[in-house]
Amino acid sequence: MEKDYGDRLAKVLTRIGVILTKSGADVHRVEDTMQRICKAYGASVIDAYVTPSLLIISFSFSDREGLFHNIKRIYTSSYDLNKIDAINSLSREVCVSPISLDDLDKKLDQIDSDHGYPDYTLVLAAALASFSFAFIFGGGIYEALCALVVGAIVMIFDKLVSKIELGSFLKNIFSGALLTGLSMIISNIFMVDRDIVIIASIMLLVPGLIITNAVRDSVNGDLISGITRAIEAIFIAVAVSLGSGVILLLGGI
Amino acid sequence: MFIAFMNFLASLGFGIIFDLRGKKLIAASINGTLGGIVYNILLDPYGSVMALFCASVTISIFAMVMARILKCPTTILLISALVPLVPGGMMYYTVLDFINGDMALALNDAIKTFTDVGAIVIGIVIVSGLEIAMRKLIKRASLRSPDH
Structure with missing residues (x-):
């Protein structure tokens, strides 16, 4: 496991949360998705707190030191139900078989850059x-x-x-x-x-x-x-x- | 029948505005049609509050079932179907009466707008509450299973 694994995981997780919240997902879904993915990547004690304008995640690993957090402020929202659906299926996939964080980030880029119907x-x-x-x-x-x-x-x-x-x-x-x-x-x-x-x-x-x-x-x-x-x-x-x-x-x- | 088709088109339009695709777009539009049919059948005998409540319960249940089948979040099938039921017309009449200076009628319409929204809300609340209870039951069952 590389050194900054926890920090990178925290960043990717908040990114997922931000996309979901901006697209208009209910708060429970955002927290649940972040916690599930976090667990799939090996973290043990996980706490996520989400409101429509603020997003907090905190977790630690049982087999290594350190407590990792990330906080993100959300300003604007652009409702896009397709992104919620895409992240939902991504989360299902990832929870069954975790992919590398780089690949996950790339998939998020792909989902985020999709602007929907013209x-x-x-x-x-x-x-x-x-x-x-x-x-x-x-x-x-x-x-x-x-x-x-x-x-x-x-x-x-x-x-x-x-x-x-x-x-x-x-x-x-x-x-x-x-x-x-x-x-x-x-x-x-x-x-x-x-x-x-x-x-x-x-x-x-x-x-x-x-x-x-x-x-x-x-x-x-x-x-x-x-x-x-x-x-x-x-x-x-x-x-x-x-x-x-x-x-x-x-x-x- | 014609109105039901128009409900389908309205939900379809909203589905596209909220960026739904493929099967989910069709499912959400059918959901909107169902809501419209229930609303129109119950509107005359039972009044708008009861009709909206039943329509919203129907839509929520259908969304919940279809979400399990299509493996997608319930909300995305719920939203574009529910939007046509929101009492935008009552909201407009409230403003119109207000501008006309008829305060009694404006208050009457404002209260009607709120009760209509309330009927829709209670419909969602009941079905969402059941959904949460079911989710917790499933979670507990899966925790108990030895392979977890």
């Missing part, structure tokens, strides 16, 4: 989602077509804004405002039900993922993460409502 596919997906939401909320084909356009534009705006790091609160205010303004203009031109167009496209901004994670964290007993995420969800909902409310006021309802 932007135009995301825009199409957003358009498709808001198109079908218009029908779900009782609209007709004309409302659905208007919602399709608005949904696509909201997604394009989201992708443009994510490059300049506006922060989640401001971004959601602007998205809500843009969506409401566009829906009002479009529904006036084509004489369709404004409310349905707005609701169908507002569903794109609703924090469903965060609510789900908040609940699952709370049920698992990770109350700090649960509360953090619940507050985040409320903040997003408030921001979106604020943005659309201001435009509704300006537009004279």
Whole structure:
């Protein structure tokens, strides 16, 4: 066993934790994955503590001296369920037959550099989602077509804004405002039900993922993460409502 | 039937936005369809809270079962199916009533938004709680086995 084995293991483990947490995994899964992999690489006493913004791991080996830790602060998150899945299968593989730390690091590079679907596919997906939401909320084909356009534009705006790091609160205010303004203009031109167009496209901004994670964290007993995420969800909902409310006021309802 | 298909498309869209691939994307979309069907069947006789609760329980159970089959985390099958149930419409009407100056109606809608979210949440809580209990049982069983 080489000399800096423990330190390198600690680094790789925090890297796995950071990718999982950023992609939107529940805290229990992150802690569990880190502990399992740590155990598979020979560590004995393992403690992992994860919140959506901080990640701590500490472990030691029974056959050698030293206590190893690593702490990582997490700032931004970009939800990507495919990465969670990829790391999950990687962890299954590694726990059965551990590969060298260099190989593990390379595999993590591979997972981390995968940016998922290209932007135009995301825009199409957003358009498709808001198109079908218009029908779900009782609209007709004309409302659905208007919602399709608005949904696509909201997604394009989201992708443009994510490059300049506006922060989640401001971004959601602007998205809500843009969506409401566009829906009002479009529904006036084509004489369709404004409310349905707005609701169908507002569903794109609703924090469903965060609510789900908040609940699952709370049920698992990770109350700090649960509360953090619940507050985040409320903040997003408030921001979106604020943005659309201001435009509704300006537009004279 | 048509609405169920639209639920499928909505979940599919969200699945792509959250970067699901292949079999998992299809499983999550079918999960969303199931939730939509349950919701629409129960909405008229029992009201939105009961319908959302049952839909969320159905989605959680299906996600749990499919996660075992596809060997992937439960959450990734759960999220894009649950998003279409979140009461975004009620949230919008709350704002609209607020802007209109109708405080009584706004409060009414706000409470309805919270109870709707609460119904979904309780559905997830019950099934996730069962899942955790099962996981602990399995862990205990595997610890007891001699080859571990």
